[in-house]
Amino acid sequence: MAGAGVIDDYVTGLNRALRGPRSLRLDMVAEARDGLLDTAEAMQDAGLEREAAERAAVEEFGPIREIAPDYQERLGVAAGRRLAAMLFVGVPLTTLVWSMIWKVFPTAGTVYESTPAWFVPVARGVDMLQLFIGLMGGVTLLVLGRGLRRIRRPRLVIRCLALFVWGAFPVMALLCGALMVGSGGSFGFGDYPPGMAASLVSYAAWTAQLYGALRCLTATRHTPAAA
Structure with a gap:
């Protein structure tokens, strides 16, 4: 060859x-x-x-040890942009889907009436946290796009976003778990196909976000050296 x-x-x-x-x-x-x-x-x-x-x-x-850092920075920025775009578009969209599900769910009013007093504030807190995560994604997407020339350490921005995603996950899991318990099972959607589909979409989105955050951490972990 x-x-x-x-x-x-x-x-x-x-x-x-x-x-x-x-x-x-x-x-x-x-x-x-x-x-x-x-x-x-x-x-x-x-x-x-x-x-x-x-x-x-x-x-x-x-030598590889000299040219690889520039290549690696470009890869890190690309991974950061992908994660930021995923958060900016996916998280608010998931929140909107759940809002629509609650509005069209046949027994939503009955579910709310049977939940404890803290259920609605926690549900709203989940929505606010998701919207904040989406906002963080949008800001990071802007910084790693038009603002890339103005920042000296894009690696730090990317790692902060990835760590934020990993830090937000257990909080979201705890809050959603509380909502599940408060609703007496699975948010009342155990026999409601649209609700079950929305749950699967949410789980898939979380998995993709965590994987994207992990790739960002991997891409910005260290300065490459010659193999």
């Missing part, structure tokens, strides 16, 4: 050194490989042997 050898070993090491969204990481590595191959071919046309040309191209490109 054309280009197999020094350049392939180099890009393999670069790929191993990076952490972050797979599709973007593979695109970045492929772009680096294409650039190295173009440089090597130019040097080969100038008279160097193929292996020597590849080594010269790699040396000109720079």
Whole structure:
């Protein structure tokens, strides 16, 4: 295969050194490989042997420990943007779905009448927390977009958002658990398909948010070194 050898070993090491969204990481590595191959071919046309040309191209490109941090920062920002977008769009949408479910649920009034006095304030607290999480996602999305050039440490912003998501999860789980107990089971939706579907969507959204936060923490955990 054309280009197999020094350049392939180099890009393999670069790929191993990076952490972050797979599709973007593979695109970045492929772009680096294409650039190295173009440089090597130019040097080969100038008279160097193929292996020597590849080594010269790699040396000109720079050691992995020097170029990987810039690549890793881009991956971290991409992971942060994805998590922020997920929060900004998904969390308020989930809140809206639940609000609509309560409005069309045939026995919603009966459920409310049979719940303890703290049920409604806690339910509203859950809604407010979800909206705040969505707002945090929107602000972070703006910071990592148009505001990226104005911040010196995007890594800190990304890690703070990810840690916030992980910190908010147990609070949400506790509050929703309390609502479940207060409603006498599963919010009164045990035999109500739309309510059951909304519950599954909420669980899937939480799982995706936690996974996205974990990817952000992984992508910003450390400065890559040569493999």
